[in-house]
Amino acid sequence: MVKSMARPLSEEKRQAILESAINTMAELGLGAPTARIAKGAGVAEGTLFIYFPNKDALLNELYLELKREIAEEMLAGYRSDADHRTQWRHVWDRYIEWGAKHPARRKAMRQLVVSDRVLEQSRVAGARAFEDIQQLFDKSLSSGALREQPAAFLAGVMEAIAEVTLDFVARQPERMEEFKQLGFQAFWTGVA
Amino acid sequence: MVKSMARPLSEEKRQAILESAINTMAELGLGAPTARIAKGAGVAEGTLFIYFPNKDALLNELYLELKREIAEEMLAGYRSDADHRTQWRHVWDRYIEWGAKHPARRKAMRQLVVSDRVLEQSRVAGARAFEDIQQLFDKSLSSGALREQPAAFLAGVMEAIAEVTLDFVARQPERMEEFKQLGFQAFWTGVA
Amino acid sequence: MVKSMARPLSEEKRQAILESAINTMAELGLGAPTARIAKGAGVAEGTLFIYFPNKDALLNELYLELKREIAEEMLAGYRSDADHRTQWRHVWDRYIEWGAKHPARRKAMRQLVVSDRVLEQSRVAGARAFEDIQQLFDKSLSSGALREQPAAFLAGVMEAIAEVTLDFVARQPERMEEFKQLGFQAFWTGVA
Amino acid sequence: MVKSMARPLSEEKRQAILESAINTMAELGLGAPTARIAKGAGVAEGTLFIYFPNKDALLNELYLELKREIAEEMLAGYRSDADHRTQWRHVWDRYIEWGAKHPARRKAMRQLVVSDRVLEQSRVAGARAFEDIQQLFDKSLSSGALREQPAAFLAGVMEAIAEVTLDFVARQPERMEEFKQLGFQAFWTGVA
DNA sequence: TATGAATGAGTGTTCATTCAT
DNA sequence: CATGAATGAACACTCATTCAT
Structure with missing residues (x-):
């Protein structure tokens, strides 16, 4: 089952966000700011919310x-x-x-x-x-x-x-x- | 010689705060607001910080x-x-x-x-x-x-x-x- | 090459905040609340902290x-x-x-x-x-x-x-x- | 003109509070907390308000x-x-x-x-x-x-x-x- | 799609003042 | 008179989310 149909988004960016979330949360817990997660992923704050609704x-x-x-x-x-x-x-x-x-x-x-x-x-x-x-x-x-x-x-x-x-x-x-x-x-x- | 205190710190209140912290944190996690913890303990927001510095x-x-x-x-x-x-x-x-x-x-x-x-x-x-x-x-x-x-x-x-x-x-x-x-x-x- | 910005920081807003700070501080001294300064500048409380870190x-x-x-x-x-x-x-x-x-x-x-x-x-x-x-x-x-x-x-x-x-x-x-x-x-x- | 008629308070304490206010305000400005001023004067927080209404x-x-x-x-x-x-x-x-x-x-x-x-x-x-x-x-x-x-x-x-x-x-x-x-x-x- | 400025509710903490002891 | 615990409004600052560009 290929996701890329449902979401014509960059799988790369999605992964970068998840990866950054891991590292940021390891350091700051669940309170890790989405802004920091985005930054760590090399994308803009708003971009995170394109890949994840919240x-x-x-x-x-x-x-x-x-x-x-x-x-x-x-x-x-x-x-x-x-x-x-x-x-x-x-x-x-x-x-x-x-x-x-x-x-x-x-x-x-x-x-x-x-x-x-x-x-x-x-x-x-x-x-x-x-x-x-x-x-x-x-x-x-x-x-x-x-x-x-x-x-x-x-x-x-x-x-x-x-x-x-x-x-x-x-x-x-x-x-x-x-x-x-x-x-x-x-x-x-x-x-x- | 102990200086007579106006009102000694109340062990009862301290316990009430801890107890409320337990219940509030059980519901909301570590993000439980101190204001809610205080309220749950029946004390004012500021009182919590008399019993615990932060x-x-x-x-x-x-x-x-x-x-x-x-x-x-x-x-x-x-x-x-x-x-x-x-x-x-x-x-x-x-x-x-x-x-x-x-x-x-x-x-x-x-x-x-x-x-x-x-x-x-x-x-x-x-x-x-x-x-x-x-x-x-x-x-x-x-x-x-x-x-x-x-x-x-x-x-x-x-x-x-x-x-x-x-x-x-x-x-x-x-x-x-x-x-x-x-x-x-x-x-x-x-x-x- | 400059990354195209979604909305550039507005010099106008920056000035409005400084101007409001002057008036608010003239009235209330250095204790003038940032919230009031922001309001006086016609921006949201949080906006002030985009233009000035603190x-x-x-x-x-x-x-x-x-x-x-x-x-x-x-x-x-x-x-x-x-x-x-x-x-x-x-x-x-x-x-x-x-x-x-x-x-x-x-x-x-x-x-x-x-x-x-x-x-x-x-x-x-x-x-x-x-x-x-x-x-x-x-x-x-x-x-x-x-x-x-x-x-x-x-x-x-x-x-x-x-x-x-x-x-x-x-x-x-x-x-x-x-x-x-x-x-x-x-x-x-x-x-x- | 002797003050001690109008205020049967300890002139010594009054002076200690004023002196502490000077030092505390020199360090912290007008925002110096009354609690700190009182402490510096060697009196209780509330005592300050006996000597000065506010x-x-x-x-x-x-x-x-x-x-x-x-x-x-x-x-x-x-x-x-x-x-x-x-x-x-x-x-x-x-x-x-x-x-x-x-x-x-x-x-x-x-x-x-x-x-x-x-x-x-x-x-x-x-x-x-x-x-x-x-x-x-x-x-x-x-x-x-x-x-x-x-x-x-x-x-x-x-x-x-x-x-x-x-x-x-x-x-x-x-x-x-x-x-x-x-x-x-x-x-x-x-x-x- | 991607960006990041903008928003404002929410947070921990402080502090002048009150008042029971 | 003296004490310091108690109060709660006020404050600086954060952050998830939105939206104009």
């Missing part, structure tokens, strides 16, 4: 964009023929690596997640990007590889432990491998 | 206050003679119950935790309120009841899983016991 | 603008071939006439001159507008037409006597010529 | 107090049997010395003089403190020692030149004697 829309789209990016990243190189643990480990490692490599994205995401300005609708849409990973959960659950529990709960636990892990990696990057291992172990033995 | 100070004090409250709550009724698992379970249950009972407090806390406006200094001070619980971690670790790992990491994992658990409890309060159990199991088997 | 900047620019205007006024019609006394008298008369014609400007200037908010930097820049008049001082001094003394001191004395003169003119406008004469005599015999 | 009253009384102090200072050691020039020189020297010794007082006075908050009434009362000096003017004028001109104008010129002189003394205190002499000469030859 700030909340920008916030919600950014949330979605990041969700999609994370899901994509987590599945890259994924092999569905490996055993359950290996598959989980793959997904886990990819996420930790993404987070370690993109601190600003993580900071922005953290603000978005707890904000009321990101609508339920966006959260649902964001979850859809994780459908493939969801299937991994479902399969593992039905195969008995994981203890009986709601898949969403599982997902939440995994994400939560990953965040803690990333906090530690952020503070001591040189111990990344250790924390990555530690975090996965806590998750896997905890839920398996 | 909004950031209020935010930091609120963070601390909540941290202390949570620590106290978690330790209430705690028995140091029970076995490790029982002790952990106690602490876990108390936290889940606190969170389930105080959704506004949790919402406010969530915003504070991810905000740059809460200073490192306050976070350190907040951690001090958890020193007793920290000892529980240390003892369990040295006794071999828990797998070898940094105590702070353990604490982070526990808190993270608890938050997920509370999110589920918030959505389906009638399944509270089930989620409480599920969350603890994930934590305990994950780290033990 | 109130202090407005104050400093206003000081400069007035200094420049006064210098220009004093030199208009000036003939460098006349004798010293005539040249001085010309400059003197022009200033007294300017002050008598623009009481609000004088009132505003009086506040600005004694305020710490007008920076040394602005005062130096303001003095630069008087360089031509300064030369008149220097020439007269070196020619021996004026008693030996620092040129800046001379300038200060002249300005001070002019202010007194203007105060009297303000109270009894009908005696303007008399005071103008009296003041100049005090100055000229005092320094020549 | 801030404007404080300002006006301060103006008067300073006027009186200056007049008194100028006449101290004054010999009415000396010749005119000697008498004028005495008064001149005393004022320059007062100003050089009390920069904060001068700064405060400068703000008060140009402020609308000091009422005409206070200015008139302030002038009364100069009645004795006024007589000196009158006598000198009628004796023919000074050129024919309104006494008030003369006084204004003297004050104005003195202010300029003090500005120069403030910047180069080591040249005080030189400027004092220069200033007096400008004044005396200008008006005599």
